[in-house]
Amino acid sequence: MYPHLYPLAILAASAAATPVFDQKLLGPAYPAPSNLAAAAVRAAAANVSAALDRALGSGQSPFGNFTAKATSLSLTAVSALDDAAAPIFDFHYTGAGLNTSAGSTAKVTADSVYRIGSVSKLFTVYSFLLNGGAKYWDRPVTDFIPELRRAAALPGAGNAVDRVQWQDVTVGALASQLSGIGRDYNNADMASMGFPWQEAGLPPLSPDEIPTCAGNTSQPPCSRKEYFEGFIKRHPVLPPYTAPVYSNAAYRILSYVVEAITGSSYDAVLARDVLQPLGLKQTSTSSPRGSGVGVIPPGDSGWGRPLGDEVSSTGGLYSSSHDLATFGRALLTGKKLGALATRRWMKPLSHTASASAAVGAPWEITRTRSRVTGGYAVDLYTKSGSDGQYNSLLILMPDFQVAVALLAAGPHAGPVLEAAVETALQALLPVLDTASQSQACQAFCGRYAPADAAANSSLVLAVDDKGPGLLVTQWISRGADVRGAAQAYADATDGGVIESIRLYPTGLRAPGEAAFRAILQTLPVGYDASVPRIMDPGVHQWSAVDQLMYGEVAVDDFVFRLDGQGRAVAVEPRVLRQTFEKVGGSN
Ligand SMILES: *[C@@H]1O[C@H](CO)[C@@H](O)[C@H](O)[C@H]1NC(C)=O
Numbered sequence: 001m002y003p004h005l006y007p008l009a010i011l012a013a014s015a016a017a018t019p020v021f022d023q024k025l026l027g028p029a030y031p032a033p034s035n036l037a038a039a040a041v042r043a044a045a046a047n048v049s050a051a052l053d054r055a056l057g058s059g060q061s062p063f064g065n066f067t068a069k070a071t072s073l074s075l076t077a078v079s080a081l082d083d084a085a086a087p088i089f090d091f092h093y094t095g096a097g098l099n100t101s102a103g104s105t106a107k108v109t110a111d112s113v114y115r116i117g118s119v120s121k122l123f124t125v126y127s128f129l130l131n132g133g134a135k136y137w138d139r140p141v142t143d144f145i146p147e148l149r150r151a152a153a154l155p156g157a158g159n160a161v162d163r164v165q166w167q168d169v170t171v172g173a174l175a176s177q178l179s180g181i182g183r184d185y186n187n188a189d190m191a192s193m194g195f196p197w198q199e200a201g202l203p204p205l206s207p208d209e210i211p212t213c214a215g216n217t218s219q220p221p222c223s224r225k226e227y228f229e230g231f232i233k234r235h236p237v238l239p240p241y242t243a244p245v246y247s248n249a250a251y252r253i254l255s256y257v258v259e260a261i262t263g264s265s266y267d268a269v270l271a272r273d274v275l276q277p278l279g280l281k282q283t284s285t286s287s288p289r290g291s292g293v294g295v296i297p298p299g300d301s302g303w304g305r306p307l308g309d310e311v312s313s314t315g316g317l318y319s320s321s322h323d324l325a326t327f328g329r330a331l332l333t334g335k336k337l338g339a340l341a342t343r344r345w346m347k348p349l350s351h352t353a354s355a356s357a358a359v360g361a362p363w364e365i366t367r368t369r370s371r372v373t374g375g376y377a378v379d380l381y382t383k384s385g386s387d388g389q390y391n392s393l394l395i396l397m398p399d400f401q402v403a404v405a406l407l408a409a410g411p412h413a414g415p416v417l418e419a420a421v422e423t424a425l426q427a428l429l430p431v432l433d434t435a436s437q438s439q440a441c442q443a444f445c446g447r448y449a450p451a452d453a454a455a456n457s458s459l460v461l462a463v464d465d466k467g468p469g470l471l472v473t474q475w476i477s478r479g480a481d482v483r484g485a486a487q488a489y490a491d492a493t494d495g496g497v498i499e500s501i502r503l504y505p506t507g508l509r510a511p512g513e514a515a516f517r518a519i520l521q522t523l524p525v526g527y528d529a530s531v532p533r534i535m536d537p538g539v540h541q542w543s544a545v546d547q548l549m550y551g552e553v554a555v556d557d558f559v560f561r562l563d564g565q566g567r568a569v570a571v572e573p574r575v576l577r578q579t580f581e582k583v584g585g586s587n
Pocket residue numbers: 040043044047427
């Protein structure tokens with residue numbers, strides 16, 4: 001509607017070191033960016049591609065070294081707001097010596113198929129949620145699994161040091177790594193791995209203690225009967241809901257719960273509810289037929305190893321980076337599950353012992369920052385996997401509505417994947433932040449005033465490099481400086497010093513309208529950052545939202561009116577009962 005001149009602050013923001021900023025609500029600093037195939041992201045992607053090519057070809061990266069040229073890699077990143085067919089970043093590297101006589105492709109593309117290992121757990125929980133999982137969440141697993149119901153009634157079952165208390169293990173605890181049960185049954189048991197256990201001082205075992213199924217790659221998977229007969233003898237790790245402890249067994253059991261509540265096999269549920277509706281043509285529970293499809297490194301890759309009922313948990317599915325990115329996009333957009341259930345799902349359910357890692361169902365949540373070492377907190381919802389020579393990672397960034405799928409195959413798939421993740425994310429995060437900031441400014445920055453010029457009211461919004469959100473640089477109402485009035489109120493109520501007022505999107509939208517809230521960045525009077533504190537005074541913004549009201553309307557409540565392109569044409573600071581029209585670009 002009005003010409004928008006681009007504030008130079010944006011260019012400065014990307015260059016300058018950005019301070020750590022926590023005084024906002026959890027979630028996006030700006031509306032998620034779109035058109036990410038645009039120039040800035042393309043330039044960063046070209047940079048990342050060149051860096052990855054160099055690293056994979058030379059075997060050297062700042063994040064670790066590995067055998068040169070030996071490992072294949074696929075990386076596909078998509079935005080949920082952009083055309084599904086146009087990834088914002090797509091990189092593929094063909095490792096040396098792929099086993100074409102075993103059916104491997106000779107050239108890796110976005111449609112090349114890898115084993116995805118434990119990323120499969122995400123498909124299991126998604127299938128569970130799509131089949132009413134939320135309403136079974138707090139039910140004990142013994143309601144669904146007769147083997148475990150019987151185990152809970154065996155002599156000695158009440159001894160909590162020896163036996164899992166199955167009646168206390170809920171289905172939700174299984175889905176969120178909070179069950180406290182053991183990690184596996186037999187999988188890679190040293191007794192069947194040719195490990196020199198007697199030299200290591202381990203006692204001899206009786207024959208019935210040595211796995212006969214799933215102990216090593218030459219043994220068949222365990223049947224359901226063998227599995228439960230064996231697994232119920234394994235010791236618990238923690239009481240349920242104590243702390244997250246990674247368990248593959250939990251998801252195998254969860255897949256049996258899915259079968260119990262649907263009356264169908266896991267494979268059929270997955271095909272019907274996930275693979276077909278989302279169009280995941282390269283994703284399957286068994287190794288794909290035909291040659292030229294898979295990425296099969298030389299040697300013992302683990303490509304064709306059957307995993308039986310472990311498909312849902314440990315070794316799992318086959319998929320391509322294109323399909324995994326498409327799956328990630330579907331999760332971000334709430335396709336099938338719906339936006340509400342997706343928001344509930346994409347939350348942490350437990351801390352870990354580290355402040356930067358949390359666990360969901362079965363999200364492995366990493367907290368980083370928009371500028372990696374500075375800026376505002378960005379939570380990455382990830383799921384990792386490894387199986388044989390395959391390593392995988394799916395990363396969802398809800399704040400930017402971006403999904404990144406990484407798949408690696410080869411002798412150093414783990415270190416290669418780690419190097420690729422760091423190389424890609426450290427370049428992409430700042431670019432996504434800058435793109436969000438500049439798009440938000442294009443849509444919202446500028447001067448707003450009521451049509452009645454005599455009112456002497458105005459609001460000016462900009463962006464800066466000191467913090468996220470839309471910075472309120474001027475707010476005058478009926479001749480009064482609102483920030484000054486807010487400071488006077490804060491002075492009278494020990495509210496501290498207002499450093500800035502910033503607007504953040506709430507996600508509440510109606511046709512032609514978007515709601516934002518103003519968050520005050522404050523410091524206590526006389527604040528000394530060098531004095532150690534346990535209770536950080538700068539982390540309470542979430543508790544002050546919607547607090548101050550005037551006639552039942554909060555002073556932080558802002559609604560923008562948008563044109564067809566999503567650009568603001570007016571804003572209503574609702575406490576003023578007045579609409580401010582957009583009257584100019586930023587000043
Ligand atoms: C590309 O990489 C070079 C060298 O690492 C760096 O100086 C430049 O800023 C990068 N450009 C983008 C757009 O990321």
